[in-house]
Amino acid sequence: MFWQAPLSPVPPCVNSEFMPNRRNAVYFFITLSLLGGLLTGRAFFFNLAYWFGGMLILSLLWAWISVRWIGISRKTKTSRTQVGKRLEESFTVTNHSLLPKLWLEVNDESTFPGHRAGHVVPWLSWRGSYRWTVETYCIVRGEFRLGPLTILSGDPFGLFLFPRRIAAMSRLIVYPAVVPIVKFALPSGVLSGGDTRHKRAQYTTTDAAGVREYVTGDGFNRIHWASTARRDMLMVKEFENAPKLDVWLLIDFSASGLVELPGLRRASTNGAVLPIDGALPPSSEEYAVSIGASLAQYLINSERALGFTAYTPHREVFQPERGARQLFKIMEVLAVARSISTYTLAQMLSLELPFMTRGTTLVIITASIDIEWMTQAQIAIRRGVRPVCILLDPQSFGGTQSFEDARTMLSVARIPTLTIRYGDDLTYALAQTPI
Numbered sequence: 001m002f003w004q005a006p007l008s009p010v011p012p013c014v015n016s017e018f019m020p021n022r023r024n025a026v027y028f029f030i031t032l033s034l035l036g037g038l039l040t041g042r043a044f045f046f047n048l049a050y051w052f053g054g055m056l057i058l059s060l061l062w063a064w065i066s067v068r069w070i071g072i073s074r075k076t077k078t079s080r081t082q083v084g085k086r087l088e089e090s091f092t093v094t095n096h097s098l099l100p101k102l103w104l105e106v107n108d109e110s111t112f113p114g115h116r117a118g119h120v121v122p123w124l125s126w127r128g129s130y131r132w133t134v135e136t137y138c139i140v141r142g143e144f145r146l147g148p149l150t151i152l153s154g155d156p157f158g159l160f161l162f163p164r165r166i167a168a169m170s171r172l173i174v175y176p177a178v179v180p181i182v183k184f185a186l187p188s189g190v191l192s193g194g195d196t197r198h199k200r201a202q203y204t205t206t207d208a209a210g211v212r213e214y215v216t217g218d219g220f221n222r223i224h225w226a227s228t229a230r231r232d233m234l235m236v237k238e239f240e241n242a243p244k245l246d247v248w249l250l251i252d253f254s255a256s257g258l259v260e261l262p263g264l265r266r267a268s269t270n271g272a273v274l275p276i277d278g279a280l281p282p283s284s285e286e287y288a289v290s291i292g293a294s295l296a297q298y299l300i301n302s303e304r305a306l307g308f309t310a311y312t313p314h315r316e317v318f319q320p321e322r323g324a325r326q327l328f329k330i331m332e333v334l335a336v337a338r339s340i341s342t343y344t345l346a347q348m349l350s351l352e353l354p355f356m357t358r359g360t361t362l363v364i365i366t367a368s369i370d371i372e373w374m375t376q377a378q379i380a381i382r383r384g385v386r387p388v389c390i391l392l393d394p395q396s397f398g399g400t401q402s403f404e405d406a407r408t409m410l411s412v413a414r415i416p417t418l419t420i421r422y423g424d425d426l427t428y429a430l431a432q433t434p435i
Contacts, residue, residue, distance in 0.1 A: 023159050026052050059155035066153035067164035069097035083138050083177035092131045095124040105152040112144040113267050140267045140274055141176040141335045175331040176289045179426040181298040185433050186361050187386045211235045245359050246320040248307040251292045252366035258339035259284045259367045261398040282422050284367035284392045285339045291365055293334050300327045309352050313341035346372035358384030367392035369406035378413050389417045396421040
């Protein structure tokens, strides 16, 4: 795991705790010089008081100028990243004033955990610039703020310190971690009215429907060379949707279904759970998110039409689609999803099942052992929807209730079930055949 090195040591003059003491010492010498001049009448003491007063004014002016006429740029390579990857940012500070900058302290107020972008900038001459790069290992999913920045500087004598706040901010989305899936068994669907949907597809499938004339924008890999040679003009193949049924992914983010060990630390009050030793924490929420993200990526890459629904706590529904756009939408929801919904899994199923077509495969990810949602799953079977359950063992995540009765009922209801426990290798576990 990569961790950003500590910040450069801060010069002694940056420590604001000593500045009032230094200024008080100057005030004391000014007062003492004025009293000496009044008592003795000698000009030396008055000149000394003027000198100390001028030094205060000059130091104040210098500290004020030190944080003016400064340009700072912050470049982030991407506003979307993923757990397990590195975020790279580069900063450039430029001095646009005629006076040199003795030192600058740049403080970053980002909410991204472990992101130490602050830096101490050394001497900057006129038109001089200083650049540094920060790399941070992404350890937790979520939405974070980058910025604002605060610049601090002072005078050569360390009497005054002036801050300047740069309110520029940007948003960073960290997608959840995914695991490679080599196989995931889905129940075979049944299409009413035949094995093929007679509907033109905008992508290449295994089912060719015919040929037509080539038009601008058609891919060369769709050209049917035999027809082209026979008709002496470019002809391209048309395809129909492959007989693969839609898959819906439903993840349980209900507060009643959350099981996790007490004392887990979160990235923020409403943030995701921080990992423990680089592994997924003992939280059913984090396991459900990681499994859901991995399955979404696997199914999209397998060219399956994937639908998604969850209450995070807001209702999020994406109708079945193919392609990277659908995956990005799901990832953005999972990045910030929290198990705080007041809806139970049974209520979610009763609300969403009417919108699912007959023959659809429904993948349910939950740690809930409530009998009511299993009853709703049986109703789904009678409607022609084929549910598959990925059941997170609540006892392995610190729960006290046994899930053996739930497994028995799922088995009696003939709902294929995969059981996941805390610490399991998700790649291996998801490759097993549901029983």
